[in-house]
Amino acid sequence: MKKALILIPLLFILFCSCDTLNQVAQTTIQQYGKPTNLEINNGLKQALELGTNKSSDQLSSINGFFGNAAVKILFPPEAQKVEKTLRSIGLSKLADNVILSLNRAAEDAAGKAKPIFVNAIKQMTLTDVTNILLGNQDAATQYFKRTTTAQLAASFKPVIQNSLNKVGATKYYTDAANAYNKVPFVSKVNPDITDYVTQKAIDGLFVEIAQEELNIRQNLGARTTPLLQKVFSYYDKNKR
Incomplete structure (x- = not known):
């Protein structure tokens, strides 16, 4: 009974939100008219460039x-x-240094993703754009995963390696792994951390991009230009 009472207002809010988006969509389309193919193309690409730039900027900042x-x-x-063992033998500071360094390396590299995403956006066809606009709420994120992951990995790896060296992550992790490997009767671990941090940095970018994509699809305030309002009102009216 309690669960039902909690669920009712949540459903009410959800339906009201959908109604609001539909009402705004109807009003916007009446005001501006149906977007042309060119406007849909330009509007979605504008939204994606804003979203990917914002994601990259956020993650490349300190503590991103x-x-x-x-x-x-x-x-x-x-x-x-390794972490558990290090902390149990009084080396918590070393474990903390490893975690901080890995994240600092990823932050240092995150800004390098911008030109890769910009290039992927430029390569989009009108079919790609329409499928993304009217597709699932993570359609753009999935498009970027398909088209940029390999290039991001190839471009990120040397940057991540340099970043790891610059912030001391390689040394910290190697020290941690070597300290662990000296513990009697443990299975040895590989002290090379570059591939792992590269993949986690890419994964983090896609997490942020998915959040930005959902924001612009659901949040009227994120549609900051008349073109975005017109295009995404068309999305609100025609979404599946």
Whole structure:
């Protein structure tokens, strides 16, 4: 009974929100008319460039990764036993240094993603744009995953390696792994951390991009130009 009472107002809010979006969509379309193919193309690309730039900027700032629980980089799963052992033998500071350094390296590299996303946006066809606009709420994020992951990995890896060296992450993790490997009767772990941080940095970007995509699809305040309002009102009216 209590669950039902909680669910009712939540459903009311959801339906009201949908009604509001539909009402605004109807009004906007009446005011500006149906967007042309060119406007849909330009509007969506404008939204995607704003969203990817914002995601990159947020993650490349100090604590962009370290202060964000959704993307914070921890010890690799296979090395969490390393962290546990280090902390149990009085080396918590070393473990903390590893985690901070991995995140600082990812923050240092995140800004390098901008030109890759800009290029992917430029390569979009009108079919891509329409499918993204009227597709699932993460359609743009999935498009970027398909078209940029390989290039991001190739471009990020050397940057991540340099960043790891610059902030001392390689040394900290190597020290941590070597300290762990000296503990009697433990299985040895690989002290190379570059590939892991590269992949986690890419994953973090897509988490942020998905949030930005959802924001502009659901939040009227995120549509900051008349073109965005016109195009996404068309989305609100025609979404599946």
